[in-house]
Amino acid sequence: MSQESAEPGDDAFRQAEKGKPARADAQRNLGALLDAALAVFAASGVDAPVREIAAKAGVGVGTLYRHFPQRADLVGAVFRREVDACADAAPALAAEYAPGEALARWMQRYAAFIATKRGLAGALHSGDPSYSCLPDYFQARLVPALRQLLDAAIAAGEIRADVEADELLNAAARLGMQAREDRPGHAERMVALLVDGLRYGAASAIPRP
């Protein structure tokens, strides 16, 4: 969830509510559950058996349900954690690489993130209110992150200036989703192509056809 407020059923909630730090083992297990869920979701989708996640984390199912009373709580927590990691990668890449290169690398990072989300898209649009806030979080975190990279690259004259962050994010998501096991590297190449398109006509915005 957003940084300022956690929701019931999430451990951070209780901690913020009562000002009492969670017990050490509880913190450890929470992290283990998120790690395990990330791996299992990627391998088997968001409908993977709860027991499998608990087993991979080395805890009992009771512990899992203590931390995440509803399945959506776990899915949301994993999702947000990954969105955050992806968003945070933007300034890190910007600090290490030239603007254009940072942008290209971040787009690959983002597409790879999307590729692991097969099955989640369906859940997101399933009408389940538990998931309704996730798309907003997604937008709120990633659009500014990308915009920073874009602006820097534009300022450096490395890319054209006539593309918006949100449309680029959406386009890359479409490309990232079509990752297939029978076409390794396809999505990556397409995203790279997209970024090369930005480079074409750099510093002198080509009028749209």
Add this chain to the structure above:
Amino acid sequence: MSQESAEPGDDAFRQAEKGKPARADAQRNLGALLDAALAVFAASGVDAPVREIAAKAGVGVGTLYRHFPQRADLVGAVFRREVDACADAAPALAAEYAPGEALARWMQRYAAFIATKRGLAGALHSGDPSYSCLPDYFQARLVPALRQLLDAAIAAGEIRADVEADELLNAAARLGMQAREDRPGHAERMVALLVDGLRYGAASAIPRP
């Protein structure tokens, strides 16, 4: 299912294979199952309990599994049956109404069909190969049906000529999907608006902006 070829696990398959007509009770139960599944899917989505469908059809679960060994077989059969009904409605409407009116009525029919398919969209794109042929069937049946109506209306000078059947089909699907219980009639009005858009500038295609 499709008229020309059934697939393994579907009863019509065995019938076509061995040239032997199915037993009378088997035919009856097959129809009852399809009717029941249609109703239950519409009410509870394609993940509705198998027992509920069997009960509604007045048969045992064993009978259901005999006819449809996999859940996808049942979903596909119901889907195709409805696609066929929708496609067949086009010539029927064309025979009864003026071209423009027939088109308008069919678009409503189609949007209503889409509205009942919540949840199926997710299954369709889930990557399950059992569903992979359904979108093709959908296109193959409905695009020609709509094209007939469009061509007739264009020939009669009732609508403009610069819209393709597949794009119109897709647009109406988007509108049909957003049917909400809190906004009765919303999707219908939007589809009607879309059709009125076709009427604007009839017989003298307005150049696109």
Add this chain to the structure above:
DNA sequence: TTAAATACGGAACATTGTTCCGTTTAGCAA
């Protein structure tokens, strides 16, 4: 009418989500 083939029904089994409670452990005070 009778017998074989076919289909039926639902009990039984398997898998997975969810709850509950006895047991264990971390944190703290004496």
Add this chain to the structure above:
DNA sequence: TTGCTAAACGGAACAATGTTCCGTATTTAA
């Protein structure tokens, strides 16, 4: 260090649902 308490843990038990299997009933054809 020791003992206490609240918190957390683990997994058995329960519930819901998908799937299989086989004894029984029905249809069909000779």
